[in-house]
Amino acid sequence: MGFEFLLYLLTAIPGTVVYHLLVLLGLLPAAGIVLTEWRHTHNAELKPYLTALGGVMTIHLLSAVLAPFHLDTDSVIAIVSAPFLYAGELLAILLLVWAFGWRIWERRGSNPLVLLLAGWATLLVIASLLWYVDAFAVPLNYTTHSWQIPMWYVLSAVAAFWGAVIFFRVKGRGDEVQAALILLLLGLGAVLGLLGAQVLGPPLAVGEGLGRLCALVGYPLFAMLLYRSVLLDLASYRQDLHDLSEEALRQSQELLFLIEATRSIGEQLDLRGMLGRVVDSVAMALRADAVAILLTDEHDPDILHLVALYRVLGAKTEVPQKIVLNDYPNLKFALRKQPLLFGPEEEIVQLRTLFELLGVAEKGPLLIQPLTRQERVMGVLVVYNAPSKPQFTSEQELLATTIAVQIAGAVENHRLYGALAAKAQELSQLLKVREAELRREEAILESMAEGILVSDAAGRFILLNQAAEQILDVRREDVLNKPVKDVLSSPTLKSELDPESLVSLNQLFETMFALGDRHIRVSAAPVLLNNVERLGVVAILQDITREYLAERSKREFVDSISHELRTPLTAIKGYTELMLSGMVGELPLAYQQFMSVIRENTTRMASLTDNIISVAEIEKGRVGLHYQKVNVPVLAEEVINRYREHIEERLLTVNLDMPDDLPLVEADPNRLRLILDNLLSNAIKFTYPDGQITVGARAIYGTLGQPTYYSIWVSDTGIGIPLDEQAHIWQRFYRAENPLSLEAGGLGIGLTIVKALVEAHGGRVWVDSAPELGSTFTVLLPISRSQGFEVTA
16 A cells, blocks of 8 residues: 555655656756766767756756646646646657767758757647647546546657667667667656546556656666766776877977977077087987087088087097098988988998097997988988997987977078178168268258259158258148148148149249249259159259349349330431431431431341340230231331341342232231341341342142141351251340351340240241351241141240
8 A cells, every 4th residue: 555655646746746856856966967077078979968958857847846836726827837747758758869869860960859849849839729728618627637648648658669769779889778778668657657647547547656656767767877978988088088198298208308409499599509408408318329410511512510519428529620521421421311320230331430520439329310401401410329229219210300400490590690690780881871871962952052842653742951941931840741732732831833733743844933922943853763653753942032033123124224215216217317318408428428327226226126125025925916917028028128228238139039929917017027127137147248138938728728827938148057056046145156146246136036926926937057058047927816836835
């Protein structure tokens, strides 16, 4: 009766709470062990177990909490949670099947956890809805009338037996078999619970109690199985850790002296001192009796230098020492990047000289390792042992190779450091010289009276001297690295210079601009690299305010004098011509000659005054043109007649070469007369007596048969103009160096006026001349004002 009572008690509400708590306590130690192991190792194989244990424990914890509410079967909490109490067992079995079968799912390339949870949740939702309908529709004890209780037992049994079958089919592991047996036990418990369900009779009154008893046995067995698996994993990890520790200890012992040698290499810059410590470390690492390092000569490939030597006993050897490579064929062979290894029994005659160098008397194991660095051989490392010791092992040879690489790197670094130090010294001297040159250039630049401005390719000021600061009235720190456009366009600067013309400069450029009350001349040019790449612009500024004011005063004075002279000259000329005409009475012959001289000089003075006034107007940019239809032949006749007397005095012949059908030209007649006047005057002055002068004109017709341009020329058989002077004759006050020029006099401004007036009409003028062959000045004018050439300065 006691055992049967216990079974009945497990199905009651208090016993149900105890049942779930016992399951929870049985799984808790295993869960703690698995969690702790996973936190230490982060082993991915433990995550399925940890997930399953957490899920099963959560299910039973919730069941234990909800069970007391079922004392009142009509309460809402009891009705709502009832399906979960039976469905939870099914979910727990599914989680255990998934956890212990994760290797199976992994081999199959699938993970059924999501599918299992989704299926279980779907069943729970449908069953819960049907349960609630039955429970609220029939006001009876639902635990005795619901058909769902057997359904959950059946599903739990099927899930347990399905998992057991899967695990039994797995070969090669014992955990799956034991898990299958435990699942059979849980499946048996589900079958017994089914037989004890009150809705079925029940066939077995204590079936539910027996089923829970099976679960109380099965779940701890699962915990024990997990505990055993974790212990096996821990043992395996400990063994692996032990093996790794042993291997690490062995490698640490082998590399200890390598680290010491490497530390010695890195600590000292003195090569000999460093290599002396290295041979000591190598000897201890390889347990050698003698170690030597020999380096190649940087200038003579047939020489080696013994720079470090360690030995236990033996005759004293001088270090450093220079040796001839041909006396040591083994070392010569090793320098071809071929390591050599000799045993204690090998008898090689060529090794005797090497043993003598090492200061040892007996033959023994010998290792010769080349010191190579990126295909470059720096020397050799020689390691010797007494005859009683065995041949060097492959591990020792590998260690020697590693040390040799470190030594070669240190030697190369030392040599590079020496070369770098020498190069640095050389560069330091060059830098000092360059700094002195820069200081001298800077002093010259700052001492210049002209302002210097330099901009980069981006149009920013990068340099200006003290004179530029004074001329522009700016501070250097306010201008440097600032855009040229912003600086020159600043309202405070009040500059009339176009910044765009300076920034985009591609050729030599000269101009003058006003800067407030001052006048500045700027000469700028682009800075080109290899005549291709534009690096910026350099500009020279000159304050020419005093020169400008002096020039303006001179021009105003000349302009005023010229106008003052024109009035009396006009009166003198008029009265002279009146007297010569006989209107005031017949003059004696001598008086007539005097009056002719007065008239000629008055005409000359008037022409000179007109030229001076024209130059002044040109300089002011006020060349006013009053266009009319001009008959060029008639105008040419007037100019020739004006100089008729002078032409006859010079015994010259003047020809007029102009067709009768010449069209009229649209031009300023006074300006055109002045052009012809200057050209004819020059031809008369610079032509020897008995020479000829021709004044000609032709119309030039366009493609449509209409006259478009007018060509006027004045040619002579005079002294001609050398080629090197032809570019200068258009300049103001320029006079050629020849006797006729000195005899002719004049100011040298006639051709300047001609060029300015022709270009003002939109035309061009040029000269064809050669010494002693005469000159031809040609003027090309458009027929009408609508046509013309683009004239560039």
